[in-house]
Amino acid sequence: MTTILGTRLPLIQGALAQLSTAPLVSAVSAAGGLGVLTTVDLTPTTLAAAIAAVRAATDQPFGVNLMLQQPNMAALIPYLIEHPVPVVTTSAGTPKAFCAALQAVGTKVVAVIPSVKVARKMVALGVDALVAEGMESGGHIGTSTTFSLVQQVTAAVDLPVFAAGGIADSTGVRAAEALGAVGVQSGTAFLLAQETPIAPAYQQALIAADDTATVVTGRALGDAVRCLANPLTAAYFAAEADGADAAALHALLDGSLGRAIAGDVDHGTMMAGQIAGKLTQVASAQAIVQAMYA
Ligand SMILES: Cc1cc2nc3c(=O)[nH]c(=O)nc-3n(C[C@H](O)[C@H](O)[C@H](O)COP(=O)(O)O)c2cc1C
Known part of the structure; x- marks a missing residue:
């Protein structure tokens, strides 16, 4: 190999x-x-x-x-x-x-x-x-x-x-x-x-994560993404439960990895795997x- x-x-x-x-x-x-x-x-x-x-x-x-x-x-x-x-x-x-x-x-x-x-x-x-x-x-x-x-x-x-x-x-x-x-x-x-090139706050969230710290967003959109649970993912799941349409869900998620990379760990998607724990x-x-x- x-x-x-x-x-x-x-x-x-x-x-x-x-x-x-x-x-x-x-x-x-x-x-x-x-x-x-x-x-x-x-x-x-x-x-x-x-x-x-x-x-x-x-x-x-x-x-x-x-x-x-x-x-x-x-x-x-x-x-x-x-x-x-x-x-x-x-x-x-x-x-x-x-x-x-x-x-x-x-x-x-x-x-x-x-x-x-x-x-x-x-x-x-x-x-x-x-x-x-x-x-x-x-x-x-x-x-x-x-x-x-x-x-x-x-x-x-x-x-x-x-x-x-x-x-x-x-x-x-x-x-x-x-x-x-x-x-x-x-x-x-x-x-x-x-x-x-990632914000220290994202890295600290990874270090703080335990084995169950990740969730999967985007399943309703056919685009499942594993990331650390945070206020953004809570807002996403609340919107999904409320029957929000795809446009509203996209509005929450689109561009959100960039926000996390820049250090907004509350409103960004901190993509991460379960091994983060x-x-x-x-x-x-x-x-x-x-x-x-x-
Ligand atoms: C922040 C982040 C961004 C990723 N971006 C891509 C990508 O652009 N293209 C891709 O093929 N895989 C991407 N992946 C998947 C990784 O390349 C890799 O397959 C995956 O992280 C392996 O699992 P692990 O997270 O448990 O190590 C990404 C993963 C993470 C955590």
């Missing part, structure tokens, strides 16, 4: 919308994992600058994440075919239209999947590897738990599978390997990296990598 990624460790730092920018990505890659750039809100010009910043900081492989529901995909995909990067990870959709074109320029395509059914579709497409992401994860989630999903995906397909959802240290890594995964993708743990401190990306692979 490390041969496919070109990394020393079978560890992917999961893309973190608006947060996995060049400082975090280059630090993870330099530490032996695969740092993955977020492309949320980027244009080809700002993506080029982010890629250049990673390359200036490390000669190690890195990835670029394509969240396929984002409106900028039509501009970024042609850019990445013209200007290849080592790895592209895809989520929230199918890379069918461009997978072969990326591979033709030497890019490995890793698809994040929530079910065996989607895993099989990705195998048929010819992707290089899979991330099986359970619903313990922070951010946008499916419905299967990591424990059930990973062992069924690894049994069903003949591709390297990384486990994601609930993994923050070597205990999680060993569990993932026992389920048949070749490695892991971790997201929530890297929210506590010194290199992550195990996190105790802000640390360097390198230390977070070493906690998973000593």
Whole structure:
């Protein structure tokens, strides 16, 4: 697996919308994992600058994440075919239209999947590897738990599978390997990296979180998101119970990750996985990598 990624460790730092920018990505890659750039809100010009910043900081492989529901995909995909990067990870959709074109320029395509059914579709497409992401994860989630999903995906397909959802240290890594995964993708743990451009109040909320601190908003909108419970999530569930329509629910949630990142921990969405309860401190990306692979 490390041969496919070109990394020393079978560890992917999961893309973190608006947060996995060049400082975090280059630090993870330099530490032996695969740092993955977020492309949320980027244009080809700002993506080029982010890629250049990673390359200036490390000669190690890195990835670029394509969240396929984002409106900028039509501009970024042609850019990445013209200007290849080592790895592209895809989520929230199918890379069918461009997978072969990326591979033709030497890019490995890793698809994040929530079910065996989607895993099989990705195998048929010819992707290089899979991330099986359970619903313990922070951010946008499916419905299967990591424990059930990973062992069924690894049994069903003949591709390297990384486990994601609930993994923050070597205990999680060993569990993932026992389920048949070749490695892991971790997201929530890297929210506590010194290199992550996130408000201290969001990081302190993660440290204060216990095992039951997260809730899932957006189910009524077909867009389930795991995040820390706070006054915003309480307002969301109250509005849902009152029969608020989709527009009203969107008005509460849209743009709310940005508010949390800026430090408004009452009115922002603090995306986080259930493993937040195990996190105790802000640390360097390198230390977070070493906690998973000593
Ligand atoms: C704040 C936050 C933002 C995320 N943004 C993205 C994203 O833009 N694209 C994506 O594919 N996954 C995204 N994820 C999912 C992570 O890449 C990763 O798969 C997930 O966090 C793994 O589970 P864990 O949170 O239990 O470690 C995000 C997760 C979090 C916590």
